[in-house]
Amino acid sequence: MKKGPSTRQMIVDTALNQSVRLGLEGVSLGNLAEDVGLSKSGLFAHFKSKEALQLAVLEEAVGRYMRLVVEPALKKPAGLPRVRALFENYLDWIAGEHEAGGCPFVTFVQEFDDRPGAIRDILAKSQRQWRVGLASAIAIAMEKREIARRADPEQVAFELIGAALAFQTSLRLLGERGCRVRALAAFDRITG
Amino acid sequence: MKKGPSTRQMIVDTALNQSVRLGLEGVSLGNLAEDVGLSKSGLFAHFKSKEALQLAVLEEAVGRYMRLVVEPALKKPAGLPRVRALFENYLDWIAGEHEAGGCPFVTFVQEFDDRPGAIRDILAKSQRQWRVGLASAIAIAMEKREIARRADPEQVAFELIGAALAFQTSLRLLGERGCRVRALAAFDRITG
């Protein structure tokens, strides 16, 4: 029995692509079913509720993020190269055409940061993990004297994430061509 | 005839408060009408369409932003004090309890940055104006040698906006107490 999980995966993939553009709540089961090529009830049978689907989408996004952003960076040598790789992979992730709407987490956070529930909790947890991981990579680079010790690692992580968020707005709303250069310049100023 | 405009204003106010939490699309006319104390059709009569209501909400948000963030800062002496006031007023704006969901623009941008139309256009225009204004305030401070000339004013504005965005996520999703200190530290590092 393996037909089920495979179509379920296809549903989640399509739902994630839609979610980035429309938000998690903006994805409707009817529209999604049509996009996948299933009937609404046939699709719904894979999940007990819409929230279960949203959680699956969120899980998928976390998985992709680990695969595309975090893991490649962990293959780089510890220290500044790893921090740089984390940052640049994150920029690629935001700009990636495979995610036509930008970083799904940025979208989802804005949607759910004031809506208590399981989704918000998972969002907060993954966001904290990402910040902690980034900060620890920064801490290593500081011990190696590759990043100036003018501030604590959490502060540097805070500012790097800010630069990436500004990058997302510049790219997706304003369509500025030079915003990647801006983000990289910010990286150098923050870590230099 | 002044009953009309006054209830219209009440509608827009309520709609803005809801929009910050639910997004512009998330506000429904029925729910909004109930909140204002009108019938759905009575409320609808004030706007030809839902998009017209959304545009009015956006306009209201811009007005409040000018009143609460920009104008007070313009009363400060040109140079670093004005830049600092712009930044701190923006943090207050994000954290303000009167806007229980944070900065409406951050929410709206995530919702509409990949949805072409009038709303996206206005959003982009106001965002560009804000960045240009901030950059010009920074340029003055640079001429006065109150901000180091290590980067161009647009770059500094980019990084300040990033710090504010990181502040919003830290505050509203993660609920971190020290995030204002973090944002101010970022300000000092960026302008110092």
Added chain:
DNA sequence: TTACAATACGACCGATCGTGCTATTATTCG
């Protein structure tokens, strides 16, 4: 190939969506 379970479908539910049309109140002005 048969039999059973997994999967998908179609019809349908009550609720709500945005949006008109019409009648009835309120309000403002002469």
Added chain:
DNA sequence: CGAATAATAGCACGATCGGTCGTATTGTAA
């Protein structure tokens, strides 16, 4: 005060929402 006008309510519309259920189809293991 009365007439003109603006504001609001009532009602209904087609569409769509998330969700349920019984049934048909399909895939899989024996």
